């Protein structure tokens with residue numbers, strides 16, 4: 001497609017420290033893309049995910065200062081994935097191509113140029129992939145690698161070292177919007193769609209300013225979400241484990257019976273105690289995993305709206321006629 005309209009969706013949660021710089025770089029990039037005739041026009045769409053600092057005031061300032069900026073302020077903190085969804089949903093109605101990027105400038109803004117290049121050659125999805133994780137802490141690096149490995153072993157389709165920095169064509173975003181689930185693991189969902197795709201490599205930088213909004217607890221729950229939204233194999237493993245236990249107990253019964261016949265009456269107290277604990281632990285874990293899925297089903301059947309837009313900025317001006325404040329589908 002020649003000269004598309006490009007939207008850059010940026011979910012922000014308490015990002016007042018970096019937003020000035022982010023906006024400066026993204027606006028400069030859009031400018032240069034227009035100059036080089038790669039896009040017809042571009043907008044930066046900030047989705048303020050219920051921030052408690054001055055993030056929203058900054059977005060309003062950018063709009064007032066004439067930056068190519070739009071803003072959606074969500075009424076409540078709904079988390080990165082849902083916030084991104086809100087932005088994608090809005091952008092799909094206005095753009096030919098949508099790039100999603102974090103606010104903290106860890107992803108290389110200049111890679112967007114390469115992504116647009118691919119898009120202009122007819123590619124629907126361009127994944128930004130981290131070349132190496134030299135700026136991540138050892139802990140984050142190893143846990144992330146463990147996660148990717150586990151995910152692919154469990155059958156989840158996922159691009160290695162790709163987070164949520166990617167370009168999607170309008171039809172790809174529209175396809176994504178037709179997924180009804182509430183448990184979002186966008187990078188996995190996008191991979192499962194199967195449109196023509198390409199990969200752009202970049203070096204991930206340190207966060208430009210501010211702190212990570214993903215503390216370990218959130219990271220862990222994101223990983224569990226990712227696995228349980230994509231794979232039911234853990235449930236199958238429970239069944240296999242159960243079968244294995246039955247096998248072991250049959251062997252134990254035979255052994256016990258034989259020793260009884262031989263008159264060997266050692267009171268096996270230790271082994272009994274150990275196995276009770278072991279089996280107890282296994283059963284509890286199994287129930288926990290099942291509970292995880294039941295919880296998911298509960299969330300899905302409730303069909304709650306994903307988010308509410310409290311305020312908008314830079315939207316609804318002449319010619320744009322659009323519903324400004326509506327709950328997410």
Ligand code: UDP
Pocket residue numbers: 010011012013014015049077078079080083101102103104106211212213214
């Ligand atoms: N974010 C969000 N809602 C949240 C948490 C984070 O919109 O509840 C945004 C955040 O502002 C950033 C992106 O998601 O733009 C990624 O978060 P962060 O950089 O803190 O995660 P990390 O890179 O440390 O994994």
Ligand code: MG
Pocket residue numbers: 102104106207212
């Ligand atoms: Mg980050």
